[in-house]
Amino acid sequence: MTDRVRSVAMFCLSFGVLIGIWQIASTWFVSPHLIPPPGVVLQTAIPMLTTAEIPRHVSASLARVAVGFVLGSALGIVLGVLMGRIRWVHDLLDPVIEFFRFLSPTAMIPIAVIWFGIGETSKYFLIFWGTFFIVLINAIHGVMATPWDRLRAAECLGATRLQIFTLIVLPSAVPSVVTGMRVALASSYLSIIPAEILAADSGLGFLLQQSSLLVQTNRIFVVLAVFGILGYLSDRAFLFVTARALSSYLEAHGAA
Amino acid sequence: MLAIRRLEKSFVLRRGGAAVRVLAGIDLEIGDGEFFCLLGASGCGKTTLLNILAGFETASAGALLLDGVPITRAGRDRVVFFQNADAALFPWLTAEENVGFGLRIQGLDRARRAPVVERFLKLVGLWDDRQKFPRQLSGGMKQRIQIARALAIDPAILLMDEPFAALDAITRRLMHTELLRIWAATGKTVVFVTHDVSEALVLADRVGVMTRGPNAGLKAVLPIPLPRPRDPGNPRFGETFARVEALLLPEAQSG
Numbered sequence: 001m002t003d004r005v006r007s008v009a010m011f012c013l014s015f016g017v018l019i020g021i022w023q024i025a026s027t028w029f030v031s032p033h034l035i036p037p038p039g040v041v042l043q044t045a046i047p048m049l050t051t052a053e054i055p056r057h058v059s060a061s062l063a064r065v066a067v068g069f070v071l072g073s074a075l076g077i078v079l080g081v082l083m084g085r086i087r088w089v090h091d092l093l094d095p096v097i098e099f100f101r102f103l104s105p106t107a108m109i110p111i112a113v114i115w116f117g118i119g120e121t122s123k124y125f126l127i128f129w130g131t132f133f134i135v136l137i138n139a140i141h142g143v144m145a146t147p148w149d150r151l152r153a154a155e156c157l158g159a160t161r162l163q164i165f166t167l168i169v170l171p172s173a174v175p176s177v178v179t180g181m182r183v184a185l186a187s188s189y190l191s192i193i194p195a196e197i198l199a200a201d202s203g204l205g206f207l208l209q210q211s212s213l214l215v216q217t218n219r220i221f222v223v224l225a226v227f228g229i230l231g232y233l234s235d236r237a238f239l240f241v242t243a244r245a246l247s248s249y250l251e252a253h254g255a256a
Numbered sequence: 257m258l259a260i261r262r263l264e265k266s267f268v269l270r271r272g273g274a275a276v277r278v279l280a281g282i283d284l285e286i287g288d289g290e291f292f293c294l295l296g297a298s299g300c301g302k303t304t305l306l307n308i309l310a311g312f313e314t315a316s317a318g319a320l321l322l323d324g325v326p327i328t329r330a331g332r333d334r335v336v337f338f339q340n341a342d343a344a345l346f347p348w349l350t351a352e353e354n355v356g357f358g359l360r361i362q363g364l365d366r367a368r369r370a371p372v373v374e375r376f377l378k379l380v381g382l383w384d385d386r387q388k389f390p391r392q393l394s395g396g397m398k399q400r401i402q403i404a405r406a407l408a409i410d411p412a413i414l415l416m417d418e419p420f421a422a423l424d425a426i427t428r429r430l431m432h433t434e435l436l437r438i439w440a441a442t443g444k445t446v447v448f449v450t451h452d453v454s455e456a457l458v459l460a461d462r463v464g465v466m467t468r469g470p471n472a473g474l475k476a477v478l479p480i481p482l483p484r485p486r487d488p489g490n491p492r493f494g495e496t497f498a499r500v501e502a503l504l505l506p507e508a509q510s511g
Contacts, residue, residue: 147343152312154346157358157409158332167361171348248348248389 036218041225044218053207054226060202062230064120064195065188068127073181076132080139080177085169090140101133105191109198118199123192130191131184138180142173174249178242185238189231204230258286258309258413258445263318265304278304280471282318284464288412291439291446293456295500296466297508302449306417309447310336322412332358335406337416341398345390351401352377352386358409376404379438396427403438413445420455432458436484453500457493458486463500468507476503 019038026037036044048054083090105126112129116122146169154168196205204227211219243250265279278301286292296302307313308320311330320327322334335358338344345354353360355376356369377383380400382393390398399419406414420428436459439446450456456463460480467475478500486493 147340149338149340149343150346152310152330152336153338153344154357154361155312155330156310156332156334156336157361157405159361163361167357168346171346174348251389251391 033215033217036221040218041221045222045225048219048222054222057202057204057207057223058226058230060200060206061192061196061204064123064203065127065185065192065234067120068124068129069131069181069185069188071124072128072131072184073135075128076135076180076184077139077177080136081143081170081173083136084140084143084173085165097133097136101137103129105130105187106194109195112195113199118201122199123195123203126191126195127188130187131181134184134187135177135180138176138183139173142176142180143169145176146172171249174246178246178250181242182235182238185234186231189227189234193227257288257323258447259319259321259324260284260286260309261319261321263305263308263320264316265301265308265313266316276470277316278470278472279308281473284474284477286445286447288445289443291436291459291461292448293460293463294447294449294466295453295456295463295504296449296451296472297468297504298451299469300466300507301469301472302451302466303417306336306415306447306449309413310334310415312336332409333411334413334415335409335411337399337402337406337414337419339418339421341390341395341402344402345398345405347390350387350389351382351393354390354401355404355408357405362409372408376407379407379441380404380434394427395423396431399423399431400434403435407438407442407444411444413447416446416448418449418451421450421452428455433485435459453497453504454488457482457496457500458488465500465503466507475507 022035023038026032026035032040045054079093083093108126108129109122112122112125116125150168150172151164154164159167192203193205193208196203197209200206204223208220208223211217211223260282263279263282264277266275266277268275282305294302294305304313308315309327311327311334314328327334346357349357352373356366356373359369359372373386374383377386380403382397382400382404385393385397390401393401402419403414420431423431432455435446446459448456448459457480462477462479464477465475467473478496480496482490482492482496488494488497
């Protein structure tokens, strides 16, 4: 239990120091118009939260991340497993994927707006784009990294090719896929903001852009804080859910 | 009976390169229930030979017959036992699920698997640890799970590729005793690959000493007529050791 107490204490201390430095900077060193003090940001935040302004934009952004992330992960896993297992599929698609994966979601915003407009579809597409390649590459790796001895052990115990695939290859790839999804989730948060800044009429990125145009520094700080908390909580939630649902597949590899 | 006749194996190491003949002209017969050790220096091709027996690789020439039937691919009559238990066991399955895996994929339901799993977990002394995952077991325990998993599908032959090389010396000795006990209790044929003269002499009915690769073959096949359990301190053991080592030593020297 002392470890837990210690980690909670360090967590509080970490943010305590941040807020302290912030307070000192905004009081004595930097104009409050550039860095509004913590108290002012909090005062700004309360009406934004209670009038449902923040909840509305949060849910808009979250829905986009969720849809794009789920689609990108699903397709990334399916294609990644096929590419990891079937040589010719891999050799056929790998060069194209190596090319496309260097086009960041931000780079795809202009064409996404032309293709899909500024509605939801373009945001789904951009999050999908950012998720898909990360999950794909990790899924390929997870499948290919299945130890030879494990495949051969299953083979000489009499497993068919299909059984080797479903009972050995897929479970062996789980840790790598989960890692990929976690990285992709963080990347979704990185790409939703530019997408909403450039092409949206709702969402946290839109709110940032609007506050910037009106030079409302305190509102920008509120949105940044909300966004940081949201990302952190999403990552925790993802870890919590995967650790429960896939515990034997994940832990199995950790302490080996 | 396992019969190996004029077996050859060549590899092309680089595309466009010449084929390297790793194994040349291996002739050997291993009887039912025999404990046979293949003894050779590192890199002589003994693992390649084992992989061919397992059906993971195919011979370039020659014949390989199990009770008169050619071996062409992996089959449930020959189970391989790997050195690296962390890779070979299924880490997301418990000890009993690992042991039952071979039966499960044949479509046997839990109730019909249970008595077999129980029998072999008890045979290797891990019945109390049946709910544990491999990561919760020691190196020696993991290897015993591998033995139980292999025996559960009732193969005719156990193919063991330096199975205890990664264990500490004490655990290795205990595993030798365990393996001999299990071998005596089950009557399986064992083909055991090792580079350790002492290990081969403690275990085997016969030892096949391999020459250095490429073009590796069997230099000599020696029966080991010492009574079990064999004591390395015994003078007759020492005598045999010296004889086998004298055969092996020139093969281990490079050049």
